[in-house]
Amino acid sequence: MKKSMTLLSGVLLSSLLFTACSNEGASGSSASSGSESSATGQAASAALTELYKAPDLSKLPAAAQQRTDTIIMALTDPSGAFTPYFHQSGYDGNVSSLLFASLVTTNDKGLPAPNLASSWDISDDQRTYTFHLQKNLTFSDGSPLTADDVAFTWTILHDKAYDGDSLIPALGIEGSQEYHDGKADSISGIKVTDPQTISVTIAKPNATALLTLGSDVLSKAYYGKDYSFGHLDYIKDLHLKPLGNGPYTLEKFLPGQEVRFTANEHYFKGAPKTKNFIYKTSEGDTWQYVETGEIDFAAFSATQENIDKLKSLGFVNILPYTGSTYSYLQPNLEHDALKDKKVRQAITYGLDRQSIYVDANQGAGELANIPAAPISWAYTQDGINPYAYDPEKANQLLDEAGWTAGSDGIRTKDGQKLTIHYLGTKSPQTDVFIAVATENFKAIGVDFQPEVFADFNALVSKVEGGDYDLASFSTPMLTDPSDGLTQFLDGEVKGYNNPEFVKLYNEALATSDIEQRKQIYAKIFKLLNDDLPVIFTNYKKTVYAYNGRIQDLRVSPFNGIAASVPDWNLQK
Known part of the structure; x- marks a missing residue:
């Protein structure tokens, strides 16, 4: 599965770190399944709007104080395919982004x-x-x-x-x-x-x-x-022995543990200021590693609970960040039931996305209905169906699609039950999704069967095999509006083939005139919002928490922190 759009995992939102992406399962918090009001959640997430500097570095744990030439960051375990253009997951891309430079x-x-x-x-x-x-x-x-x-x-x-x-x-x-x-x-x-x-x-x-x-x-x-x-x-055979031209070189890859880098003395912009850099696999342990100083940098969902907890540590800087990404549920369009647009629309109406992605995350998110982030110049809501939670509408669409409720309440058609086999990774966000989706889908006659994986790569293998109906994904950084559309064009979303989409996609790339492109993308977004080759879910609001000793950390809406990593240095 050569997905640049990969599944979220653990608590780290690594899609926001470099150019790769991550699992939709991560909230990075101890989020409960209870839901605050949307207004309260949005106000809470807006509480931090600029860099919060660590007030008391004397509280920095000894492990972090003793490091003089090494910075450690949390990362979901990569697969080990570190050659650009041959990655097996977005996490491999996070690794190669330090090993290679682009033109x-x-x-x-x-x-x-x-x-x-x-x-x-x-x-x-x-x-x-x-x-x-x-x-x-x-x-x-x-x-x-x-x-x-x-x-x-x-x-x-x-x-x-x-x-x-x-x-x-x-x-x-x-x-x-x-x-x-x-x-x-x-x-x-x-x-x-x-x-x-x-x-x-x-x-x-x-x-x-x-x-x-x-x-x-x-x-x-x-x-x-x-x-x-x-x-x-x-x-x-060369994936684990990459020869790059970026700021760092690969020293060692320990699967399931860490990826070690050392400064590239031949880097064309000059050797990085910090000699050693480590990606530490921290799924499920990120909070612990931050608190004990075992890692210097992690990303968390921007809930007030997380922000307050991070502030209480005293030794971390906290930087709010919203990237140019979107998240979605990918239906298996090769399965008969999901080939029907009305069924996909019914699932969207029948899923309380507000409770799952906004309320349960204390407002640290915003619902998505198109394949572009709000910071994109092409973003629009004109003519876009918001798919507000509406079980009655969902039931109506399923009736029209020929799915009738049986004696057990589950809908059937041609002798087949309407079943949704969902794949997720172990995380608080996945727990919330399963709890809400179980209740939501029961109300519209859908047999919901969730399967949760502790290992991201195992989940990817399951998706590759096609044994699923829905799986959660998040995009990498999207620079151009077309970046968020490629999955509908290149077969990544198998079973989707709309000639009108292809026509509009090519028209939008045929001109460099921004205003013309805006008009075309508005048509594309409206088409995909209706077709739903994927079910758009949310945009994430994130906070970066990092060791207060780290200097010269910068963030870009389109590149995350990647460009600034060579400039990071540890204040003595």
């Missing part, structure tokens, strides 16, 4: 900004992109990083054996199909001018092409040493 990054407004590429030129017809690399770039072993490495990276993503989730192949680089079909030895649309200059010509204008092409760069000498067309399995 182009984004600023705090979500607009393209230089990184490995110092600048770029775009042709008048918006089809040819020329990247100019920074001088004297190297990989972490000191070997040079040149335009040939960029060309190699783009090329292998068009190999017929590539089955990852990169969007670069979708750009239609000239000659890429011939290469994919084995009719050419190289891709004609990729041209290396000199070691610092490379150009690429795509089939038609695409508003996201610059950032899509400007992704991570793989070493041709390292990752291409054993490459031959049609054979990419060898890269799996």
